[in-house]
Amino acid sequence: MYPTHSLLEKIKLYSIILWPILVTQISYHAMNVIDTMMSGRAGTTDLAGVAVGSSLWAPILTGFNGILMAVTPIIGHLLGKGEKQEISRSVLQALYLSVVLAVVVYVAGVLFLPSILSLMQLEAEVAYIAKHYLIGLSIGLVPLFASNVLRFFFDAQGYTRITMVILLITLPISAFLNYLLIFGSFGFPRLGGIGAGYATGLTYWIIFGLSLLMTKRIPSIRAYRLFSHWIRPSLSAWKAQLALGLPMGLSIFFEASIFSFVTLLVSRMFTTDIIAAHQAALNFSSLLFMIPLSMSMALTIVVAYEMGAGRVKDAKQYSWMGIALSMLIITIASVFLYFLREPVAYLYTDHPDVVALAMSFFLFAIFYQLSDAAQATLQGVLRGYKDATVPFVIALISYWGIGIPSGYWLATQTNLGPFGFWIGIIIGLTSAAIGFWIRLYYINRRFSSLRS
Template identity: 60%
Template sequence: MYHAETILEKCRLFAIILWPILVTQLSYFGMNVIDTIMSGQAGTSDLAGVSIGAGLWLPVFTGMNGILLAITPMVGQLLGKKEHHSITAIITQGFYVAILFGGLILISSALLLEPVLSLMSLDPEVHHTAKHYLIGLSTGIIPFFLSIVLRNFFDAQGYPRITMTIMLGVLPLNFLFNYSLIFGKFGAPALGGIGAGYATAASYFIIFLFSVVMTFRVEVMRRYRIFVQWFAPSWTAWKRQLRIGIPLGLSLFFEASIFSAVTLLMAAMFDTITIAAHQAAFSFTSIIFMIPLSMSLALTIVVAFEVGGQRIAHAKQYTRIGVLTAMCIMLISSCFIYFFREPISYIYTDNPEVVALAKRFLIFAIFYQFSDAAQSTLQGVLQGYKDVTVPFLTSFISYWLLGLPAGYLLAAHTNLGPFGWWLGITVGLTSAATGFFIRLKIVQHRHASVPQSMAGDT
C-alpha cells in the first residue's frame, strides 16, 4: 500500500487492489453457483433443497464475514499510522473470535435447524436435501472462518492476489468434489444435492490450509510471525474488534437475511417451480453483485489507509471513484440482463416452466441493481472510517421494517404474486442506500472539522 496523489494514480491503485478481490469474490460465489447448477441437474427437488439450505446459510455466513471484516479497517488504519508492531496481536485475537463464533453457530444449528425447516412445510424430499446439505456444509465452517481472518489480513495490506490465487486453485477442486458426491463418481456415493454441502466443506478446509501456507511463503507476511508468535486470549482485544465487527456483521446480516427471508417465505407461499425459478434468477444477479461488493471491500482498504494517514480529502476522492464506477457498471449489467435473460435462465435448468418464471424474475432484478450497488459501496466507505453503528441501524430499518413488509404486502395482496417480494427488496435497498449516503456526509463533515493530528483516531 502507498499514498497515491493524483486522481489517475488513485484509479490505478484502486484497480490494482480491486481486480484480485473481484476474482476472489467470484470464486467464492462460484462455489455456490456450482452447488446450485449441479444440484439442478440432479433434479428439481435437489435444486430447491440446496436453494433453501443456501438461503439459510447465506445470512449466517455474511454476518460472520462482517464480524471478521473488522480486521480490515483495523489493520488498514494501523498501516496508515505505520504501527506495524500491533498487527500480529489483532490477527491472533481474530482467530479466537472466529473459533468462538464458529462453535456458537454449530451449537445453534444443532438446536434450531430441524425446527426452522419444519416451520416451512416443505416437500419431504426438499426438506431432507436442505437439512443434510447444511449438515455437510457445517463440518467445514470453522476452518473457513479462520481463512477469512487471514484473507482480511492479506487484503488490508494490499495483497488481495494471495487469496485470489488460492481460490483459483480451489475452484476446480470444488467442481470435482461436487461432481463426485452429487452424481456418485470416482467411487463416491451419489448423494444428490446433499453432496454439494460436503463438497463445499472439503473446499473450505483446503482454502484454510493454503492460506496458512501463504503466511510462511510470502516474505511480507512472514515478518508478522503469524502462527509462530501467539498471544493469550484477551477480552479487551475482543471488545475492540467486536465493537466494530458486531454492528458491521449485523448490518451485513440484515442485508443478506432479507434475501434469505424472501426465499423462505416464498417457499411457504408458492410451489417448488417458483422457488427454483427465484433461486436461478437470484443466483445470477448475485454473481453480478460481486462487482459492487468487491468495490466495497476495496474501498474499505483504501479509505482506511488514507484515514489512518490523516488524508481525509484523499479518502473522499476514492469514495467518488468507487461509487460512480459501480453505478456505471450496473447500467451495463442491467442492459445485459434484459437482452439475455432467456439464455441466462437456461444455464440453471432446462425445465420450461422454471425458465419462463426466471425470465420474469430477472426483469424485476434490474430495478434493484442500482440501489444495491450504491448501498454496498457506500457501506464499504463507512467501514473504512470504522463507522458501523449507525449503518447497522440503517440496515435493520431499511431491510426489516421497510423492505420485508413491503414485499409481503405486494406479494400477498396484489396481482404481483412472488414478484412483489422482489419489489420489496428494491424498497429495502433504496432506503439503505439513502441512509448510508446521508450518514457518509455526516462522517466526512466530522472528520473535516477534526484537527489533522487527531483525524486518524476518530
C-alpha cells in the same frame, strides 16, 4: 499500500487492489453457483432443497463474516499510523475469535435447524435435502472463518492477489468434488443436492490450508511471524473487535437475510417450480453483485489506510471515485443481463416452465442491482471510516422495517404474487442507499469541520 497524490494514481492503486478481490468474490460465489446449477441438473427437488439450505446459510455466513471483516479497517488504520508491531497481535486474536464464532454457529445449527425447517412446512424431500446440505457445509465452518481472517489480513495490506490465487486453485477442485458427490461418479455415493454441501465443506479446508501456507511462503507476510509467538486469548481484544465488527456483521446480516427470508416465504407460499425459478434468478444476480461488493471491500481498504494516516481529503476522493465506478459498471452488467436472461436461465434448468418464470424474476433483479450497488459501496466507505453503529441502524430500518413489510403486502394483497417480494427488496435497498448517502455526507462534513 502507499500514499497517492493524484486522481490517476488513486485509480491505478484502487484498480490494483480491486481486481483480485473481484476475482476472489466471484470465485467464492461461483462455488454456490456451481452447487445450485449442478444440483438443478440432479433434479428440481434437489435444486429447491439446495435453495432453501443456501438461503438459511447465506445470512449466517455473511453476518459472521462481517464481524471478522473488522480486521480490514483495524489493520488499515494501524498501517496508516505506522504501528505494524500491533498487527500480528490483532490477527491472532481475530483467529481465536473466529474459532469461537464457528462453534457458536455449529451449536446453534444443532439446536435450532430442525425446528426452523419444520416451521417452513416444506415438502418432506426438499426439507431432507436442505438439512443434510447444511450438515455437509458444517464440516468446514472452523476453517472457513479462520481463512477469512487471514484473507482480511492479506487484503488490508493490499495483498489482495493472495486469496485470488488460492480461490482460483480451489474452484475447479470444488467443481470436481461436486461432480463426484452429487452424481456419484467414480464409485462415490450419489448424494444429489446433499453432495454439494459436503463438497463445499471440504473445499473450505483446502482454502484454509493454502492460506496458512501463504503466511510462510511470502516474505512480506512471513515477516509478521504470525504463528512464531503464540499469545493468550484476550477478552479485551475480542471486545474491541466486536465493538466494530458486530454492527458491521449485523448490517450485512440484515441485508443478506432479506433475500433469505423472501426465499423462505416463497418456499412456503408457492410451488416447487417457483422456488426453483426464484433461486436461479437470485443466485445469478447475486453473482453480479460480487462486482459492487468487491468494489466496496476495496474502498474499505484504501479509505481506512488514508484515514489512519490522517489524509481526509484523499479518503474522500477515493470514496466518490469508487461509488461512481460501481454504479457505472453495474449498469452495464444489468444491460447484458436483460438481453441474456433466457440463456442464463437455461444454465440452471431445462424445464421450460421454470425458465419462463426465472426470466420474469431476472427483470426485477435488474432493477434491484442498481440500489444494491449503491448501498454496498456506500457501506464500504463508511467501514473505512470505522463508522458502523449508525449504518447498522439504517440497515435494520431499511431492510426489515421497510423492505420486508412492503414486499409481503405486495405479494399477499396484490396480483404480483412472488414478484411482490422482489419489489419489496428494491424498496428496502433503495431506502438503505439513501440513508447511507446521508450518513456519509454527515461524516464528510464532520471531518471537514475538524480540519478547518
